[in-house]
Amino acid sequence: MRVISCYSMKGGVGKTATAVNIAYWAAKSGIKTLLIDLDPQGASSFYFRVKPTKKNWGSKFFKAYKELVQHVKASDYENLDIIPAHLSFRNFDTMLGDYNKRTARLRKILKGMSKEYKLVVLDCPPTIGYLSESVFTASDLIFVPVIPTTLSERTYEQLNQFFKKFNYKRNRLVPFFSMVQMQKVLHKRTMETMRSRYNNFMDTIIPFSIDIENMGEHRAPVDTYARSRPANKAYFSLWKEMIPLIKKS
């Protein structure tokens, strides 16, 4: 089993859109996949039309694998299950603060999923704290969407510095450009500087696209309603590029 995450401390960069479409493509390729929505806003659960349980169970999340299993829901797609977010997930950082070995807990708990799943995809909230550190520890690879603007460049730099400072493995960070508008000089220029600065950017670029924005209306992965559109091809290409990286991680 491999664990991958879609992470950035910036909001609105395409983490959820990526988590949803990648989990979909993984499942469609026959890989038994579990998507865990760690963001209390519950956007990826919403896109997959999966309702959270009414139970206020966030406080049990890091206790044991058995707790997690009870909240696994089937999706409309073969090979894809989901643990939807609950509003109580907003307390994860504070909760983890009370545990010892706090950042290793998530990894340990997810190990229990390896009987059932080949891939776990974590959709993360835009924060940097104990939960994100748990995600860094638990993930074999951390996919980071970067909008090619000055501020996003700075955020990505800060993330790298954080990894360096706290001894997380920087080779687990895999950035890719998201919401790209090629007609913008700033986007083109930032992509060039960032590619020369960091040699591990993925080749695939996710364009800014109305078809991706429309996921909210369709509440489904892009492939189900815009099959032949460039945005869908971009996610499929991103997934294909991820496969060898995940295999060797």
Ligand SMILES: Nc1ncnc2c1ncn2[C@@H]1O[C@H](COP(=O)(O)OP(=O)(O)O)[C@@H](O)[C@H]1O
């Ligand atoms: N490539 C894209 N092109 C256009 N809109 C996008 C794209 N990716 C995401 N969006 C839209 O931007 C908003 C934020 O995206 P989302 O994936 O939820 O970001 P995050 O999870 O990083 O906060 C959503 O309304 C989404 O539909």
Ligand SMILES: [Mg+2]
């Ligand atoms: Mg999100």
